[in-house]
Amino acid sequence: MEQAGDWRELLRVYIASPQERLRVANVLGVRPITLARWANGESLPRQRNLHQLIAAFPPADRATFIALLERDMPGFGAGLVEELEEPVEVVDIPVEFYRRVLQTRATAPGSLNRSSLCDLILQQALKHLDPHRLGLGISIARCLPPTNDEPVRSLLIDMGRGSAPWEPNMAGETMLLGVESLAAYVVISGYLVAIANLQEEGNRYPASLAAWEQSVAAAPIAWEGRVAGAFVVSSTQINYFTPQLQQLVSDYANLIALTLHPEQFYDPQHIRFGLFPSQQEQGAHIAVRFRQLLLEILKRPGTSQQYIGVIQAEQLVWQQIEKELLQ
């Protein structure tokens, strides 16, 4: 690849594989044909696309790519190699944010409290953990309350946020997780796990990955030795989670714990995760069943028509879907 005559030629080699072309296009939030047009000289990427494009290159080839870009665009790459190879500079969670979270917890209407707090924290964490917009997906996997005295059987991901290539509100990521997941492992083990390279064989931890997911970190959401779920962060970059970023993931997990009620935490001895189908299989099932079941419950004569009733109804729906999906 070092023999490439210009940056377009290097790009052509790099995206020759359809899978790689699709992965890079997803990371940049453009169509694969757009990449081909850049490589063929039919159009020019914008500055912000170039930044992401460089980040998507294997670290070993970045300097060459930037040097070739410099020939066409003098001054473009000044300091860029150093910037991209430097670990993300990490600052602590600002005090303004703690204040905002605690104030919201104190004042938001009960019906909005949990969802608003989680939304606020996820949006903050997304920007904080991915300041260069290299691609991050973050979600809260929370223990689905069991029916009666049964143990907890699953983790529910019903809220997430992402930067490209993930969808902004991770709408397609809603699912139940069990023993097959990294999140479940973290909940049971009680400590943070970071996987530097998901493509490497021999990873000791179970993890399901999106096509563009290269590394992941997950931290337990715990309180007084009990656990409510896991905070899961996935990146498009290999080796993304430096010790400082892992600490930040852990800090956000602790902040999430502050927003939950005591009854949302479970003794690990009362958790027995089941096995759940792949995200793809679940997606089709959930897309059909979730609204159908929710409407059935909400329209049932005598159902409380308060907003809190909708939250309770959603929980009943997830408990039913859990039964249907448990393998």
Next chain:
Amino acid sequence: MTMHPETNPGGGNSYVNDPESGAEMARLLDQDRTLTACMGGLLPELSDIEQSAVDEVLDIGCGPGGWVQEMAFAYPQMQVTGIDISQAMVEYARAQARIQHLGNAHFEVMDARQPLAFPDASFDLINARTIAGFMLTTVWPELLRECHRLLRPGGILRLTETDSWGKTNSLAFETLIDLSYKAAWLTGHCFDPGGHTFGVTPMLTYLLKQAGIQDVSERAYAINFSVGARVYKAMYENVRVFFQLMQPFVLKARGAFPDAGIPDKEELDRLYNQMQIEMLEDDFVGIFYLLTAWGVKRDPSPPNL
């Protein structure tokens, strides 16, 4: 959609959705992302040449600063400033910029209904998106004249507004929207003489021209949030929070205008829950329309009105 303090029925802070609330902050950040994505970017109607002439940007009514932060990231060569009346929003926006190392994003507490504390000819681009909620109809001309003063010759003033936060086939949704606009109309925020919508989009070009802005263009956007649409879930969540947070404002309007036909809390709660059910139905459809109008300051002298 936020409301004007001076016309708040019952006095005090009159934002429809309390600007100091974290729930409103999270909702606005989500809304920013959804709107930017659905409109095709931060400045979809400006050419690369027009964008390259921009150094200093002002965003009016920036809220928690979503648009400003995205601009500062996408255009590191620009200096982007956001102003908002809410101290809490500005503090939060500054912290957000800090953790993202956005040294070119700046935030100031300022009331857009008063003269703005910037020198003449400070900006190349002034942006305002969905500010009708806190603008009295009588205040628009003053704000746009102020924008004219702040623009450099050749600078662009860009306004994006909606008349209604959605047209749907949900009776409960439509009823709640009608009641919201009735409350807004009673408090002087709607150009629509009947108070059925903000009625602001047909006014944008007129107002820009009145303020001395020339070469005005318009572009409309339609965001489909029907069941199955890409932004359905995001809009569903946004609407749920929006109507919940807005209810106190509607009830205040009911207290101030008891003969206006605004129902009591019990009925508003019933409508709210019915709306959620109707939005879950397989055949729920909804579209949200926006209009962007933008033009250029050619004449350095202030408009003669």
